[in-house]
Ligand SMILES: [Fe+2]
């Protein structure tokens with residue numbers, strides 16, 4: 043594989059894995075959201091996000107990286123390229139046992155991630171790799187609804203009294219502990235940018251900062267002044283133990299017999 | 305309706321949707337929400353997951369003036385209004401045909 | 416407006432429904448009609464919501480990307496069915512000063528029951544398939560029967576629900592067929608799940624009448640809320656599914672089951688109806704755990720609901 047091909051695959055894994063793992067976290071909320079109507083709406087967005095991951099895995103499949111299902115379910119944690127932010131648990135407990143999930147964190151993480159995703163897709167619209175240009179346009183149409191939805195939640199939690207506001211502000215601070223990890227293209231960053239696949243990470247970060255600060259400022263909220271260096275560089279395959287749990291759950295059935303038809 | 309009457313506080317919103325720019329709005333169902341904005345953010349996914357829509361209305365149910373049950377019987381009408389409908393004009397086709405046939409018959413005789 | 420006595424109103428109500436007329440939430444209705452509807456529809460609605468939990472266990476674990484998406488959509492639909500039905504129940508209980516919150520509290524205290532099938536364990540992926548195929552299959556039968564119910568809002572909700580159930584049944588069939596056509600291990604998984612679910616599926620339709628129809632069923636039929644008895648529905652289920660189970664080479668844990676041509680019905684072994692009572696009163700294998708999940712998520716989200724309400728008050 044030449045450098046350009048390697049760079050393309052690395053980027054596709056970042057795109058696919060981010061969406062796949064965040065959609066998994068979203069699916070853990072199924073049936074547990076704070077309002078029944080919201081439960082239904084949130085699930086649509088998790089489906090959209092997982093749908094996007096599938097589209098990226100299928101692009102990898104076409105490039106000969108393996109089947110989409112194998113890529114999603116049989117790789118080891120160190121082969122995943124998602125940012126650590128998306129693998130962080132929804133709270134303590136397990137989705138089937140004592141899920142002490144934090145809605146403020148769900149709102150803050152999903153919103154700030156989806157704003158990043160918007161910026162990243164926008165940048166992909168001028169990618170040198172045509173399939174990425176087309177796919178990004180499609181995904182952005184669905185993303186518009188997500189952003190409207192999470193903006194509404196941010197507004198209501200910010201304006202929902204002291205407790206709610208404090209919880210949201212704390213959740214934003216927690217998300218920002220990991221935010222820097224989104225703006226890494228990993229060890230192949232130079233090749234990715236040199237191949238014209240996407241604008242460089244600092245450009246994305248500047249655009250995101252502007253969007254996210256605006257979105258929060260509208261609700262009297264603010265981002266912290268600085269973001270710590272990430273505890274793990276997910277783009278380099280460094281992950282928390284939680285990712286291993288996630289992958290074990292995701293592949294529990296498939297691993298019984300990956301050769302079988304399911 | 306006063307706040308006291310609703311211990312949970314959430315209001316009922318009726319959801320309407322429009323399939324294409326030239327179609328009329330159709331009522332879908334209702335949901336509970338604290339205000340219009342939240343109602344809108346949940347409306348499509350609750351009732352239109354498999355439909356394409358170009359527009360949505362959410363209307364607070366309290367703002368709808370409903371025809372009272374005992375007055376709905378007044379909505380019934382006698383079936384004697386054929387003059388308002390096309391079915392009241394069923395004889396037109398055959399008349400036009402007769403005129404055409406007579407005309408054609410006359411003209412072929414003249415040749 | 417001409418004042419009517421209660422008896423006159425009741426007579427007009429009965430005449431209306433006997434002629435196929437439909438009742439709306441704001442129409443006059445007898446108290447016991449309202450009570451029966453609230454009981455039936457709130458139980459149906461809560462069952463949809465509790466029913467999301469056993470399948471939800473398999474949402475992240477579904478074996479392929481396509482299955483993961485499909486089962487997520489399916490469980491989402493079940494929550495959506497709960498939403499529709501709770502809305503219908505809420506409008507019925509509004510004149511009594513009761514709300515969704517009251518229904519949830521009734522669920523937590525055990526006053527409001529949910530279907531026996533959702534108290535059961537779903538230990539393998541094949542259980543998720545069998546739930547989609549047979550539990551949804553059974554639900555389609557009861558829901559289709561109720562489409563023509565005299566209560567119009569319930570009918571409207573059921574029309575939406577039944578349209579989605581067609582997708583659920585196919586989703587379930589697709590999982591089951593893949594397992595049935597699969598490896599030895601997959602077939603065994605499927606057979607075990609069918610064996611495990613059989614008694615619960617029989618119970619789903621409720622006890623047979625044994626000659627006498629229970630007073631609730633009788634009232635519901637008089638009020639045209641439902642049109643068929645428990646046993647009639649169970650027989651429809653057998654008609655549709657027993658042959659298919661056999662066609663897949665699967666067996667049932669009932670060696671006596673057979674279709675009696677002369678009687679025109681299926682002869683089968685009754686499940687343990689005492690166990691049924693135990694299960695629906697909250698003593699099933701997963702009753703406590705699932706109720707705890709629902710309770711916990713409800714309590715934890717109290718601050719969110721408070722925040723939403725705070726907003727409303729500030730906005731105006
Ligand atoms: Fe359902």
Ligand SMILES: [Fe+2]
Nearest residue numbers: 493551580583
């Ligand atoms: Fe279903």
